[in-house]
Amino acid sequence: MALRCALEMLKDDAEGNECREIIVDRLHALNYHIRSYFWLDFRQLNDIYRYKTEEYSHTAVNKFNVNPESIPHWLLDFLPNHGGYFVGNVSPARMDFRWFCLGNCIAILSSLATHEQAMAILDLIEARWEELIGETPLKICYPAIEGHEWRIETGCDPKNTNWSYHNGGSWPGRSDGFCLPFLVNTHH
Template sequence: MLGIYGYPIEIQALFFMALRSALSMLKQDDAEGKECVERIVKRLHALSYHMRSYFWLDFQQLNDIYRYKTEEYSHTAVNKFNVIPDSIPDWVFEFMPTRGGYFIGNVSPARMDFRWFALGNCVAILSSLATPEQSMAIMDLIEARWDELVGEMPLKISYPAIESHEWRIVTGCDPKNTRWSYHNGGSWPGSSFLLIIQTS
């Protein structure tokens, strides 16, 4: 599912981390290096603003989206992507604790992918894409929803799993993406390692 810039949270967070790494490795003592640094800094600011503003979901933001007006088309529009409030899945209201939040899977015109993706959220914390407040909110959400996200096994890569015929539409009928398999809610031990790093 493509977002406004074509990429879900995992790709955006990894790209942000790559830009920050490149910035620390560049020589800034010549004109070419300075120009490259300026371009990276500009991109980092734009990307962090976009992600922190439009991909972030907490209890307050969920309430705001629920009250969005549709068909707004100006630079002053609150509902920038014309998200239809009825597109909010029912499970989000039960999943979202009053204290906590996370970066949603993706944003596209008229629709948001509200699923939780462990890798994107963990990398957002490690790369400083998430603000300190957002980082704490992500960890608060994991703690509040421990049974759903971790339970008896390693951290689930996404939550909830896509069910029924929707998984065929979204994943292209790939058998490794059936409910609770691989990308569709499955557990990735590597993500648990990222969680351990963040909590220590």
């Protein structure tokens, strides 16, 4: 969004046009990277299940060496047939498969998501309304990290206990003008 705003603020002169070209190139690369490597739907999940590991070349299909064994058991039940979302993080050998509301909403608002991806995100929210919205204003991520994984990921940080504010909890302040009005319209 900052790059798109910068495009609007640049002067129409030689220096501004040079910056504009750099920004457009950066936006193109960013869009490709986010849309290709962070997107998860059933088609992509099916591909991940078939990934070979230890591929290290420019022709590698599994660019981040994500191990198919790292796919969490809850994901198949959570991911609807016609839905999808951007995962929280992709790093070597590991993908954070949790769903993060704010990042996915920003991807829609900033046009990082294609129209089809935006509709798939909204389809997921509608299909999983009870888990993601339920009786609370809005959960920031799903599911919360619990047990042994919580100890490893957070270093036993008490402010990040399961279903607390930073670990799957409700963000009531986010319902007052950013995400919830835009999400409520998708729920029939």
